[in-house]
Amino acid sequence: MISLTINGKTRELDSDPDTPLLWALRDELKMTGTKLGCGMALCGACTVHMNGSPVRACSLPISAAAGAKIETIEGIDSPVFHAVQQAWRELDVVQCGYCQSGQIMSATALLQGNKKPSDAQIDAAMSGNLCRCATYHRIRSAIHRAAD
Ligand code: FES
Incomplete structure (x- = not known):
């Protein structure tokens, strides 16, 4: 089980730790505001924030996002x-x-x-x-x- 903090809420995912964060967001959590473009960290369509910095969700395994503060277009509020x-x-x-x-x-x-x-x-x-x-x-x- 991997625990992610997304837009201030804790989400538990029973997924392979290597699952890209983008897949977890879109397919498992049904948060489709973050888009798939190239899938290879080249286009930026999948950009989310991790601890305030932009990261490519298509190439970030959920194991690397565990414990971090993730913000997506659906929930960022500043x-x-x-x-x-x-x-x-x-x-x-x-x-x-x-x-x-x-x-x-x-x-x-x-x-x-x-x-x-x-x-x-x-x-x-x-x-x-x-x-x-x-x-x-x-x-x-x-x-x-x-x-x-
Ligand atoms: Fe292109 Fe992630 S989908 S950088």
Whole structure:
């Protein structure tokens, strides 16, 4: 049995310890806000926070997440997160939307550690989150707006 703390709640999973956290979230806990893109830690669609830092849930075994504080798009709740959500809405960032929960989780992690990031810092922090609709300029603008 593996015990995970997800969005402040303890969840017990009777799964193989090597199960990727993304599978546990989506298939076992029915939390589908975190998306599967590449499944190989390359695209960022599956980004969640572990102890406040962005991690790729597709390549993180649940054994490595045990004891950590995991936050997903469904449960994260902080002033920075709400500012990011609002900026995303105001600037109409989303196109198809598939990658956006991962984008928002990475943007929130960035702003939690850096209240006024530069363009270069935003680009560096967001470089692991791919968007096939190329919403990168709007994402950068929204991060600046959320930081204001
Ligand atoms: Fe995890 Fe692409 S689905 S990085």
